[in-house]
Amino acid sequence: MKSNSAKARTGEWKARWADFKYTLYLLRRNPLVLAGSFMALFFIILSLLANYIIDPNLAIPTGYPESGGGYPFHRSYMWSKGHFINWGPDVRLHEGPEFFYLGTDGWGRDLLKMIILAIPVDMENAIIITLIASIFGTLLGTLAGYAGGVVDEAILRVTDIFFAFPALVLALVFAAMFGRSIPTLRLAIILVWWPPYVRLMRGQILSEKEKSYVEALKALGAAYPKTFIRIQERFDVVFDKIVPLRAGRLRFLLIFQRVINGILDQLALLGMHLRILFRHILLNSIYPVLVQATLDFGGVILTFSALMFLGFSPSPSLPELGNLASDGYSHVFDAPWLMVFSGLTMLIIALAFNLVGDGLRDVLDPKLRR
């Protein structure tokens, strides 16, 4: 026989599962979300496999730009029959044994291969930045919303400072001061990316913690953690063994029993709050954060590559989408494909994740959900 609480728990998960299936059904109805998910999945798989498909050593430049090594800035061929796009009058034409679908960059490297090598770099950074920023922001927002009072006010004032800037401006200042390397760039973007999550989560928690189920949980003494009860019992047993002391000289030891029980009580209370918070409130209010994180994924990729484009790249030959575009910056008119294709890849990646995030928002928003 299952206990009542266990039954309730399976019931709860059943409901969650049914809800999840309904969400999937709603998502499937939207062709754009479907297309976005497939694109996102494609890029995830591609970024996992990229280093196996393309030899990463190809990214190491063999000569100086426009001089040695390969065929710098050659127009692309699409098929052997003709040129894919007529890029312009003074664009050099490559007539050699090699075949570049998207042309070459300034180091004479095949642009298509470089883009494939660049995708995992951008994806990895975007995932790390979004994860850390959203988790940090969510935790702070939860704290602010649940604790209220001075803590809330203090956290809000700090986020206010960050909200006074467009993310890019502050990220740029941070990046300029931290120096040029990928970890510092990540840090710079994380530092400007967490505040929206604080506001989002705080609002969620504020509305959620007033709901009657939270009141009920508190009234029921929701799961006064069993471990604490056990520890308290253990201590009580120990102290009971020295009960004879009660009348004796070592009577003062009983103060410790009270102190320990008091501390444990406080800890248990904290445990109860944390449990209500993480097990119930957070689980019920996490959806907007998920949506926001999905939508931010694209934004993070764009910001990261924008910083790279502006010249915070640790090395000019690093295959990264913004860096490739930056390579094409001084050659927009004589080698436009560098700019065109690296930017287009970025756009498609960001669009894929934005389509998914936008669909999720529609489906998970209780006001719009039917």
Place this chain on the structure above:
Amino acid sequence: MKLYQYVIRRLILMIFVLFGVSLIVFYLARGFPTGIDPVAPYIHARMTAEQIAEVRRIHGFDQPLYIQYFYWVRDALKGDFGTTGVWANSRLAIDVFLSSFPYTVQLSVAAIILTVAIGIPLGIISAIKNNRLPDHISRIIALTGYSTPSYWFGFMLQLVFFYYFLIWGLPHLPSSGASGMEGAVPLVTGMPILDGLFAGNLEYTLDAIAHLILPAFSLAFISLGFLARIVRASMLEVLRQDYITLARSKGLKERVVIYRHAMKNALIPAVTLTGIFFAMLLGGAMITEYVFNWPGVGRLSLLAVFQGDSNFILVYTLALALIVVIANLAVDIVYVFLDPRIKY
């Protein structure tokens, strides 16, 4: 709380924000260990060590950081924000900012007009034709807008409307700068279009408008997506409310229901977003200004960051923070008049 009490409270909080901003930026620009040496923008390669030390002493960079900050705050309260480095001809930082700010204002106004003019109809169409073809199309436009790398889009516009139109012999748009005829009219407002109009120089004005089209569109395309999505969401919400059903059941035409009844309430969130966008644009769209070589504050701030010019960075970030905070406050005040349910 009365409205004016609320405003006063917000203004007091604003001082905290500005103080915090200046503290953080000051530390980053002057004291951060891995940052650029604050004296770097004021020196050149042929200076001797003694000369560099002298420059450092003149600008007070040899003092401890808290003393520098104290002096900076004291001077800033008097309106003296220090001088910029050689890259901006060692002019006063505040002058450099103020002389390029009108260009940014012109660009932002144009961009925000385009954003609103395209974004709001897009959102409304999207909501009315929910989950049908027009909705999907407008969703794709909106999402493409905010998935687009801004520098890339700027270059694509330049490539097509300047370079290829030039090659093909079509009438092409200028690719960079704010005006091709600098010095032809006296500076009054600093905004080329207005100056041209004041001087009665139509050619100058048209030239300035031609320079404005590409950067303004580039900015608008990126921000209109957000606006369209917000308008759609709030419109969908409003359309489900009882008073809309009532209006329909009265036998009102759908057009009247949407434009007279639904739109008024649905556009309230759009006001916030537009206000904030405008504030952010006034802070200078760094990348777009950089790509189009627009002589506004965004491009200058980018140069300043690369030069490590702490004085200009401080002026710029403080001005930006001030604009954003005031815009937020203005939006909140406008809200009260738009939505009588809101009380502070």
